[in-house]
Amino acid sequence: MSSLFLSHAIWQHPQVTSLNRLPMTSLPLFFPTLEEALSDALGGPEKRDLSDHPYHKSLKGTWDFILYDNPLSVDERVLDEKNSLSWKPVIVPGSWSIQGFDKPHYTNVIMPFEDDPPHPPQVNPTGVYRTAFTVDNHWKNRRTVLEVGSAESYVELYLNGAFVGLSKDTRLEACFDLTDYLKEGSNTLVLIVVRYSDSSYIEDQDQWWFGGIHRDVTLTSLPKKTLSDIKVTPTLNEALTEGIIEIRTPGNQVIEALDVRVYTDAGKLIEQEILNAEEGVIVGSLKVASPKLWSSETPNLYYLGISSLNEHLVIPIGFRTIELHRGNLLINKKRVLIKGVNRHEHDERTAKTISVESMVHDIKLMKQHNFNAVRTAHYPNDPRWYELCNRYGLYIIDEANIESHSNYDALCREESYAAAFLDRVQRMVRRDFHHPCIIGWSLGNEAGYGENHDAAAAWIRRYDLLRVIHYEGAVRPEWGQGAHTLESLKRGSFATDLVCPMYPPIALIEEWDRTTDADRDPRPLIMSEYNHAMGNSNGSLSDYWDLIRSSRSIQGGFIWDWVDQGILVDDEGKPVGFRNVEEHVPKRWRYGGDFGDQPTNYDFCLNGIVFPDRSLKPVMSECLKVHQPIHVRSSNPSSGYFTIISEYDFITTKDIALTCSIYNESSSEEYTFGVELPILQPGGQAQIHIRELQESRVRKMMGSSTTFIRFVCTLKEPAPWAPKDHIVALEQFVLSTISKSLHIHAPAYPIKQTDDSLFVETILYKASISSEGFLSALHFEDRPPLLTSPLRPSLYRVPTQNDGLKTYTHLEGIKGFSFYHEKKAMKPWLEHSLNDLVLILEELKIRHNQVKTIHQLKTHTGLDIGSVRQTFTFTLEEVFLHAIFDLSDAFAEYPKVGYRCSLTKQEEPVSWFGRGPEENYPDRKTGSLIASYDKTVEELFVPYIVPQDCGVRTETTRLVLEGAKIEGILPFSFSIHPYSPEELWEKRHADDLVVDEVDHLSLDAAVRGVGTATCGPDTLDRYRIPGGIYQMRLRLS
Template sequence: MNDWENHKITGKNRIAARNLLIPFDNEKEALKTDKKKSPYFKSLNGTWKFKYHETPFHVDDRFSKPDYDAENWDNLAVPSNWQMHGYGKPHYTNSNFPFPCDPPRVPTENPTGCYRRNFFIDSSWDGKEIFIRFEGVDSAFYFWINGKMAGFSKGSRIPAEFNITKLLKKGANCIAAQVMQWSDASYVEDQDMWWLSGIFREVYLVAVPKVELSDIFIKSTLDEKYKNGTVDVEAVLTNYGNGEIKNHNMEFTLFDNNEKEIKTHIQKFSLKAGTDKKISFNIEVEKPEHWTAETPYLYKVLVTIKDSSGNVVSAKSVRTGFRNIEIKNGVMMVNGRRILVRGVNRHDSHPDEGRAVPYETILKDILLMKQHNINTVRTSHYPNAPEFYDLCDEYGLYVIAEADLETHGTGRTSNPLMISDNPEWEDVYLDRMKRMVESYKNHPSIIIWSLGNESFFGRNHKSMAEWTRSRDKTRLIHYDRDLKMETVDFLSQMYASPEMCIERVKEFNYKYPFILCEYAHAMGNGPGVFKEYWDLFYSNEQIQGGCVWEWVDHGIRQFDENGKEYFAYGGDFGDKPNDGNFCMDGMIFPDRTPSPCLAEYKKAIQPVHVEIKDLKKGIINILNRYDFINMKHLQGSWHLLLDGKIIESGTIPELDIASGKNMDFKIPFKNKFDEKSEFFLNICFILKEGNIWAEAGHSVAFDQLELKSSLPKFAPSVSGEKMNVSEDNNMIKLNTANSEIIVDKIYGVLSSWTVNGAELIRKGPRMNFWRVPIDNDRRNIDD
């Protein structure tokens, strides 16, 4: 059996998943947390030699040898998806597998990419242990170092790491990789997106000393009063050497965001050759700053390993934030406060690079989200690029971190649970969950772990939840297909109507919060019903918001014969089966231009609400809908409009309004409101000062209040003329002196209308409930 068709093999020679930290020679450099500045980090991004094959059976098995001549091969950038560079074609499906559903087997026609490049190891890495990390390879791959098999892995959007020390030599080295588009893993990666292949995320080498901090789990939480904090640390120390090491120290130091030292813990340790040691301890911190999406305060942790003489062996750093995620009285809370999920679902997608999304585009997404009042991202439906989590920590976004798991296509068969409820696939599910959790466990932005998407619900999900809960009790667990709440911590359902949301929380006696993991499908002109949903979220404690489907259109930039740009979707590349433009359902266009839908969403979720309290006295009421922060950072202003023209304006004094509180403000109107004119009051709230996501003057919220309307009042016309009514078995007649109306009783239609003997209609109107279909209708309408 081929490895890529054997679901019992998830990898070969891959080390256990961990939170990889990059080592530095000294503490000062380590605190900068810039891995590219470390002498022990080497990126393998760049130009690789590349050869495309229609099937893995066409691959020359000598291609991995160092002396193999690949000069005539093409050049291909890493990271990239090969379809975006003319090899094969992009293929879009929503739920269908693009091949017959017969797990774990995949087609013989299995596009395969072969990669090669050389790299150099100099003497500064002598005596080091050297690892290679692939952040994302779609779908399964082998790789070789200097002609020797080094490893194999599956799991397209989760890191794969290998120890390659024994395969390297000083000087020039050769790496070769063989990537298959299809594997048994494809059956659990059916995630409503383009099927794109290759080494599409970063590849790099890391050199570490023979004794190192190989993993760390930091849980920074608050006490029951949310006043003081505790940093719980689980550190793994490893001796890769052949001899025992004695009397080393691990120094753990916590710094604030100005790099002022808060506390230090020193742990002495010894390690026998080739062994690991787990060390656990905690540090108490008085009155720490809290991390929330509104106040993303980050502390820095420096971990230094010193030898018995006090010399620095290596220094590593990681960021942390103090926050508690919990459910109390059926309400999800962060740091003891109810939050509302003002969220979106985000795929990794770029119109030119596919899923190899540049850092600048990831940052653009984060900035746009913050500028449009979004506070939560669900990483649909797999871990997003590693840089994304760093930015969420820094800029302030809650993350629902989702496992790389979806078996949607099995729903087209007679046995939808053929994988999710099959114990033979349990290790596949656990592998994906473990690798995500271990890789990203130190990010304070992650408040929820998700077991995947649209994979029905079976025993393998229960195993995922059981392991996750045993590993991390500081976060909640989500999976919307667990409708009976067997494993998850809160209710979730996609596309539930407002009425259904209420029914779901009632069904469980208001014991659990409810969050829409997907709602308001943003296809076409706009999703609608935002107001109805948000009226519900504000009025019902247990119903706490949701994530709009979805953030960005997945269009691929193309040009027609006249050079005109357009964005292609399913079927535009001859890909069959496909789901057409169903991938064009984002709140921003593929080039990151916001759509009108995003402006509507920004308004619906804005953190300030204004109402008229007393029009005669000119009093308005301003409500602070932030979850945590005061409104002092905002500047308010008002404009009075008469028939659309500003006639008065002013500012609102300091907005000292705490979260959840409100304040009255008297508008000093000079004009009187006459009955013949239209008056509106516009209220706007902008940032007083710039911050990392917007400049001063950025508009956060606005309201427009109608004061007086100039719309005419209509009254029915009364002529006083007498009307006679007569009726028989088939019709009703209504007559005046010069007119007659006849209604057909059998068909219920107006059949005749005459005035002064002249017929006014050819036939009467009939009920017509049809409207022009919108994009969200088209997939349910037969051609």
């Protein structure tokens, strides 16, 4: 018989979830004194230092490691501490897949191996970890417990050659009692981690598969008689004026009494009770008068000190209520809008091993952009994450590590997996019960809906009466992952207290809100995933929020998702991991398939609103705006009367400063002044009068050109999550609109003709029209030449990932991949080579200082797509272009309508008056205010990991390049890139792009919105470009 328990192949028996694993507990670490425990709790994870803790030892560091092809090939000698095997160093915690062993593997729905539950593949990488430790003398006559924070996906534990136990569930810690296996001196610990197991079929989330140990491995020494667990339930009376802390221990406690104390967040003792055991159970309560309530805006914590014998612990708690009432989720009796995001645990270097610094950075970025909620997609997170969310203030939906996407309908109804479903939910709830940030428990993600879910929901409803249950699968149709319908959204009330669809069309949830009877179904609608953020995306976020704010029971949602799951690699394409490697600019991030991982879902792991290193994508300015807690409204802005509306739920505006700026298009002058902001109560509003609008200089500005007023709300003082002067809200209004003249009064200049072109020469510029009828040269005095290629009409942009996934084009027709490429906007554009438009000159007329042309527009496949009429007018100082596009219905929609050309390299920053400063599109522009901006060409480009169209700025009326100033008599959109469209389409990674010798300019009358079609609704009709008439009127000077 093998000395390895592996021979029993428990990794493919889902009925067995563990052996000898200790029950999950909600207890934090014990300390020798209450003062030490309180100091640790008050300082939190950011200040925690356990290096001097006498009864706690971290085993993080470098371990010995061997990787085998499968668990049954593991050499039994790994348990012999004097073996001669070839061990290699590996860092713990840290996935072996990013440390040179095996490789990361990305899939979304499909399994990374042959789909045959519960069996893992024959080639199943199995890592053997070895380290040694000694036990201090003062640990003797006590219990020694080992905790493995996270092991993917099956772990067996051996100490000094003896089998101790095993555990499944990659995302929750597993604890084992080592006491009976210890020896004097050095103890040899071996962990055998099997990468794939029966658990993999219910851990089939949209993320990388990594083998190894992701969180810390620790040793803790406990007294023989110790508190096994405790359940602390803070509640409030109906008036929210008195807090009650209910305390209960499990039965059969060996502790006879507990000294319980309540401290404020300043460490002040305010209550104390001695609770005695009766028949092995300790039950009691304490009251707190006029408690400060916990919410995301007011994360007020109290600290419950618990002492028994010679051990002491402190549990942070918060007083808050959660309830459902007539279609609304109420927190502390208030309808709170959920401004949420889904967050995977991911680090560009260290994969699933996340530092406290990284967690804090995420939280600060979220709160700085007005997020107030996170769904832990799709598994319980590192315990320190919840501690930090308690302290900074984020609402959390805590999600069980259950997703069976590839076996959607089967495993939720499969009896052999019933124990695993229930075990994962129970252990998550028991571990995280005390965190006030958690407002709901999720039964998992994309795992169908069956009896196993109902069993888990029933257990939660008995164990936790104070939180809601979330499960999206319960509001799907009965079978399959079909689209949500009005009927399906009314299903599943036993398994979910929230109607929580994924990617619902706006029209559907609007109809749901209009037709649902809140007396019959009191559940609010909070989208579990929406506004999919793959590449250049997040169209219509403002449209969702316009509906949310005007609805009865639509209460928000969680954007998918937080961070691009790109992996940083070195020059050889290997994961950087923990190595110090000089970083390439742009960074070399890799996605599915880049490591030879097949089958894969390629770039579908790049769905974040921030890049892998947490640098911001342009959508973050949109998030800040649509989520902002203060709004300014006016029906007549030029009157100077504005209404300030607070969307805060629990705090006033006393810490907010308000600044106004008045400016217009024709002047660089900006009139900025402070405004006294009334102290608004939560949800309150007040009218202010901007008297400065009556000043003569402002009236003069308003009469000279289109004039704007901008309101900016900032923090008066630093907050824990943001510095002083951080912007929390902004609004903009047009004070006056001055139409630009369509008449040209300047002196005309005649056009000269040669054999192959037309040209004009004044004392200020030279211009040429090619024989094909395009502006081919323009050179203003004292400026470099503007054009290096003709200004040609163009109807094409490089597809975004929402337009279609270029990484999937080779998979068309293959079963299982149709979702990724069918019905995508780019398909007809590519089939008919819209990028290579055929322009047939039908007419060219010269009339003194004007050139008029008519071009027919066709594709190489013979489609007639309309015409474009151009009128060029030449004066002493300027060139005018009036273009009229008349597009047919040959295409259901066009990607853009406008012009494209190449420019002399722009060495100086480009400036413009229009929406900015960040990239914006017709359906993602709310957070981009109209003003004057300047950026370099490199800064105007957005380095999405998969190159695609980017960098558009809409509603532009002035664009200043080195070679010319371009003014829009009608507003236009522009983008300027250092890369050619061909380069952007052909390359698969931003770091592979080669800078061109020229810059590439697009000027457009219309551009298609970005939508969310990779996984969600496509661009709304009003942001698409159907056939019809489109005009451009430009002045070049």
